[in-house]
Amino acid sequence: MVDLQTIVDEIAAEMAQATERGAVASYIPDLARIDPAHFGIAVIGHDGVSYAAGDADTAFSIQSVSKVFSLTMTLGAVGDALWRRVGREPSGSAFNSIVQLETEQGIPRNPFINAGAIVMCDILLGRYEPREAIAQFLRFVRALAGDDGIVIDHKVAGGEQETGFRNVALANYMRAFGNIQHAVDKVLGIYFHQCALAMNCRQLALAGRFLMNGGRNPATCRSVVSPQRARRILSLMMTCGHYDGSGEFAFRVGLPGKSGVGGGILAIVPGIASIAVWSPGLNERGNSQLGTLALERLVQRTGWSVFEPVVLSAPEG
Numbered sequence: 233m234v235d236l237q238t239i240v241d242e243i244a245a246e247m248a249q250a251t252e253r254g255a256v257a258s259y260i261p262d263l264a265r266i267d268p269a270h271f272g273i274a275v276i277g278h279d280g281v282s283y284a285a286g287d288a289d290t291a292f293s294i295q296s297v298s299k300v301f302s303l304t305m306t307l308g309a310v311g312d313a314l315w316r317r318v319g320r321e322p323s324g325s326a327f328n329s330i331v332q333l334e335t336e337q338g339i340p341r342n343p344f345i346n347a348g349a350i351v352m353c354d355i356l357l358g359r360y361e362p363r364e365a366i367a368q369f370l371r372f373v374r375a376l377a378g379d380d381g382i383v384i385d386h387k388v389a390g391g392e393q394e395t396g397f398r399n400v401a402l403a404n405y406m407r408a409f410g411n412i413q414h415a416v417d418k419v420l421g422i423y424f425h426q427c428a429l430a431m432n433c434r435q436l437a438l439a440g441r442f443l444m445n446g447g448r449n450p451a452t453c454r455s456v457v458s459p460q461r462a463r464r465i466l467s468l469m470m471t472c473g474h475y476d477g478s479g480e481f482a483f484r485v486g487l488p489g490k491s492g493v494g495g496g497i498l499a500i501v502p503g504i505a506s507i508a509v510w511s512p513g514l515n516e517r518g519n520s521q522l523g524t525l526a527l528e529r530l531v532q533r534t535g536w537s538v539f540e541p542v543v544l545s546a547p548e549g
């Protein structure tokens with residue numbers, strides 16, 4: 233088999249030639265000015281060896297990929313009580329849609345759409361002051377990646393605040409149903425700072441290692457979540473990680489993944505690898521056009537889809 237470094241190099245070379253690159257998010261200037269020519273990929277194997285190509289060391293706005301880390305942190309804070317306030321079903325709607333909240337009494341379909349992530353911020357506010365909630369979140373992601381150089385881009389957070397009228401509407405609407413319990417500006421302050429986390433592909437793949445490894449950070453041997461919780465987070469990534477494009481992503485890539493409008497995707501091959509890709513051009517569902525294509529190519533070349541047949545031995549006895 234061709235070695236993994238050659239595969240990621242070839243994928244980066246193919247992506248550099250691509251002409252259909254999608255459209256960069258334009259709702260804030262700091263995202264709109266990003267060059268669509270960027271492409272990066274980083275793969276961390278279960279043995280800790282990393283393979284990277286393209287702009288793997290260029291930081292980008294992780295946006296909704298942060299919802300994986302906020303879900304992990306919120307579950308750590310309140311456990312399964314979270315599921316009284318957030319569902320676990322794919323929405324089939326856009327990431328910032330409000331329509332289901334009316335018929336479903338302010339309970340968001342899942343933690344990976346904006347409404348779900350906003351409820352998780354409200355839950356964190358029950359434990360921390362706003363600044364402390366943001367600082368704890370940053371500390372948590374830094375610890376997962378083993379990198380204290382990760383920062384929040386405050387200009388991006390400010391831009392989100394200035395233009396985030398739909399998020400304000402979502403939060404107020406859920407407040408009317410009692411599913412937001414703190415001041416909306418404080419809740420959204422946390423949400424916007426989570427979205428504004430700046431990371432590069434290497435850091436993002438490092439931060440995802442615990443999910444490939446049954447909930448344990450392989451670098452520190454510390455348990456981040458239980459194996460059962462890791463499986464459940466992965467199943468939500470598979471079913472809800474790409475909003476109304478989740479079915480298409482599962483069909484094409486077959487891995488649990490989470491995307492963001494900054495063009496990043498974190499994808500996990502349980503037991504095998506943590507992968508981050510980044511290309512800022514988005515498809516019509518708000519998911520990275522070339523990031524998705526690159527993951528499709530990687531899975532074709534490696535056979536890493538979770539739907540690949542594996543030979544299981546029958547239980548003894």
Ligand SMILES: NC(=O)CC[C@H](N)C(=O)O
Nearest residue numbers: 295296327346427492493
């Ligand atoms: N899909 C995303 O990445 C959405 C995040 C974005 N900051 C928003 O709230 O609209």
